Amino acid sequence: MFAVETKNLTKRYGKTYALKNLDFTIDENEIMVLLGPNGSGKTTLLLILATVLKPTSGQAEVMGLDVAAHSTQVRKILGIAFQEARGFWRHKPADILRFHASVCGVPKTKRDTLIEEILRDLELWDARNKLFMHLSGGQAKRLEVAKLFIHRPKFAILDEPSSQVDLRGKRKIWTQILKLREEGSTILIATNEVREAEYLADRVTVLDKGKPIVCDTVRKLKDSITGGDIVELEIDTPDTQTLKQALSQIDGTVKITNPGANRFNAYVSMSESWVPRMTDMCYRNKARILSIRVTEPSLDDVFLHFTGRALRGASDE
Amino acid sequence: MSNIIRLVWFDLKTELRPPVWIITEWIVFLVQVGIYSAMISQLVTGVDDYNHFLTVGFVIMITFDMASHTGRHFVEHAHEGRLPYLLSLPISRSELFLTIALQGGTELALMLSVPLTVTLLIIGNLTWISVVACVLALFWLGFGVAGLMLALSFIAFKSSDLYSAIVTGLSAVIIRFSTVLYPFTFLPAQYASAAVFSPLTYGSDLVRFILGFDPTYLLNPYYAVSVLTALSVSTLGLGLVLVQRLVEGVKSA
Numbered sequence: 001m002f003a004v005e006t007k008n009l010t011k012r013y014g015k016t017y018a019l020k021n022l023d024f025t026i027d028e029n030e031i032m033v034l035l036g037p038n039g040s041g042k043t044t045l046l047l048i049l050a051t052v053l054k055p056t057s058g059q060a061e062v063m064g065l066d067v068a069a070h071s072t073q074v075r076k077i078l079g080i081a082f083q084e085a086r087g088f089w090r091h092k093p094a095d096i097l098r099f100h101a102s103v104c105g106v107p108k109t110k111r112d113t114l115i116e117e118i119l120r121d122l123e124l125w126d127a128r129n130k131l132f133m134h135l136s137g138g139q140a141k142r143l144e145v146a147k148l149f150i151h152r153p154k155f156a157i158l159d160e161p162s163s164q165v166d167l168r169g170k171r172k173i174w175t176q177i178l179k180l181r182e183e184g185s186t187i188l189i190a191t192n193e194v195r196e197a198e199y200l201a202d203r204v205t206v207l208d209k210g211k212p213i214v215c216d217t218v219r220k221l222k223d224s225i226t227g228g229d230i231v232e233l234e235i236d237t238p239d240t241q242t243l244k245q246a247l248s249q250i251d252g253t254v255k256i257t258n259p260g261a262n263r264f265n266a267y268v269s270m271s272e273s274w275v276p277r278m279t280d281m282c283y284r285n286k287a288r289i290l291s292i293r294v295t296e297p298s299l300d301d302v303f304l305h306f307t308g309r310a311l312r313g314a315s316d317e
Numbered sequence: 318m319s320n321i322i323r324l325v326w327f328d329l330k331t332e333l334r335p336p337v338w339i340i341t342e343w344i345v346f347l348v349q350v351g352i353y354s355a356m357i358s359q360l361v362t363g364v365d366d367y368n369h370f371l372t373v374g375f376v377i378m379i380t381f382d383m384a385s386h387t388g389r390h391f392v393e394h395a396h397e398g399r400l401p402y403l404l405s406l407p408i409s410r411s412e413l414f415l416t417i418a419l420q421g422g423t424e425l426a427l428m429l430s431v432p433l434t435v436t437l438l439i440i441g442n443l444t445w446i447s448v449v450a451c452v453l454a455l456f457w458l459g460f461g462v463a464g465l466m467l468a469l470s471f472i473a474f475k476s477s478d479l480y481s482a483i484v485t486g487l488s489a490v491i492i493r494f495s496t497v498l499y500p501f502t503f504l505p506a507q508y509a510s511a512a513v514f515s516p517l518t519y520g521s522d523l524v525r526f527i528l529g530f531d532p533t534y535l536l537n538p539y540y541a542v543s544v545l546t547a548l549s550v551s552t553l554g555l556g557l558v559l560v561q562r563l564v565e566g567v568k569s570a
Contacts, residue, residue, distance in 0.1 A: 047401065050405045051404070051405070052401045052404045052405050071410075072407070072408070072409045072410075075405060075406065075407040075408070076407040078405075079405075080405050082398065082401065082402065084398055086397050086398035086399065087394065087397050087398050087399025087400075087402055088399065090331045091327075091331060095327075099323065099327045102323055103320055103323055103324070103406050103407065103408070104406070104407060105407070
């Protein structure tokens with residue numbers, strides 16, 4: 001059984017489709033990252049799974065429970081950190097977390113210890129008695145995800161969990177997410193931050209215009225781009241043209257360019273198997289390798305490859 | 318049940334620490350009754366107990382303010398992103414709506430406690446029966462007004478500024494074209510025909526009937542109960558449907 005499964009899931013706002021016939025699954029104890037530009041339907045999918053929105057048609061199940069028919073039971077096994085932390089302007093972070101913990105059934109004996117631990121870890125301890133309206137954007141966002149780390153639900157949903165947060169804060173949030181998974185939670189994250197997806201994802205689903213474009217592990221998605229790896233080489237050789245010819249004949253080579261004397265840029269598929277073949281060839285041709293630098297494609301490149309548009313450009317549309 | 322109490326208390330405690338808003342409203346009421354009503358009633362000769370009449374009117378105005386505040390609050394929650402959070406909590410929808418109604422009701426009860434007691438003391442009718450009957454009538458009116466504000470929520474979806482402007486304007490009209498400040502029988506025909514559309518007309522006349530005011534000034538109480546019931550049921554039902562659509566992100570206009 002999948003932890004989450006949608007079949008033909010459609011959500012329409014008036015005449016606009018936010019999701020269209022979406023088939024999507026998440027395995028138990030998996031971190032699935034939804035990657036896509038703004039307006040691709042990521043948040044809508046999260047809100048449907050969190051039972052906040054109702055689907056227009058189709059089916060969505062969380063741990064075998066239909067989100068429309070058994071919404072209250074579904075809410076008992078999930079927790080969501082929203083994209084924007086809003087709504088409790090006149091409350092204090094410690095009070096908000098205490099309230100959230102009590103409503104979500106965190107045992108009273110553990111509540112205060114857990115809240116202090118999470119507030120300290122996310123560097124919110126000093127701000128615990130400030131009013132919510134006086135928190136900075138980054139603090140408010142950390143408070144939003146803190147709710148989830150205190151609740152520790154079986155199925156955790158996070159919408160852009162580290163947006164507006166500084167680099168140090170991002171690392172702390174990501175570490176907490178990984179810890180949550182280690183404890184057995186299934187996690188769904190929507191983001192348009194490539195680094196976040198690469199750091200956290202077991203699998204990535206690329207969404208565009210309400211449809212899944214592709215779904216796989218980060219490694220496989222990158223490997224699926226023909227010629228996506230760039231190997232920059234500096235090789236001491238008396239005959240540049242012969243070496244260029246030899247490089248282009250190595251299995252997995254898509255293109256070779258020669259930007260300067262003894263310098264070659266190889267556009268290859270799966271550089272990890274291409275590089276050993278290249279070193280063998282150099283050895284046989286008595287060419288001395290001076291330096292190698294391998295650059296993998298980013299998930300931005302993956303998005304560009306599958307949609308024909310850059311992720312950042314698409315976000316701005 | 319414990320989650321319902323937690324939810325109600327979570328918001329209520331911020332209102333009560335310190336209860337500035339409630340105490341200010343009480344002070345305003347006492348000033349209105351002690352100064353304005355005492356003075357103006359000396360100028361009015363057509364009604365014997367105009368001071369009492371007006372004091373009840375001020376209680377109705379507080380009920381109206383509180384009920385519209387509850388309705389508006391709910392719409393603001395939908396707008397500000399708080400409602401989606403509440404909708405994601407592990408409680409049923411009916412419990413959530415019960416929480417919102419209970420919170421509004423508790424705030425209304427707190428707000429009315431002093432004004433209603435003072436009014437009943439002034440009128441000389443402070444009995445358990447009159448307290449219970451008045452509270453029921455005022456809550457019934459409160460449900461209707463809160464529902465009306467919810468039903469107007471589709472405007473907030475287009476523009477919260479426009480919504481605030483319309484609600485403020487509408488509030489002024491609903492109070493002036495009603496029997497909150499003057500008896501129905503004294504209204505000129507064109508004003509009276511507008512006053513029959515104001516829910517406050519029925520609420521204020523019903524409370525005055527319960528408190529033993531001269532029935533010749535007032536509308537038929539059975540008629541008032543019927544209108545308030547119809548108003549509460551229809552506007553609350555419509556309001557909840559519209560808010561649901563607002564949460565769903567569909568323009569409900």
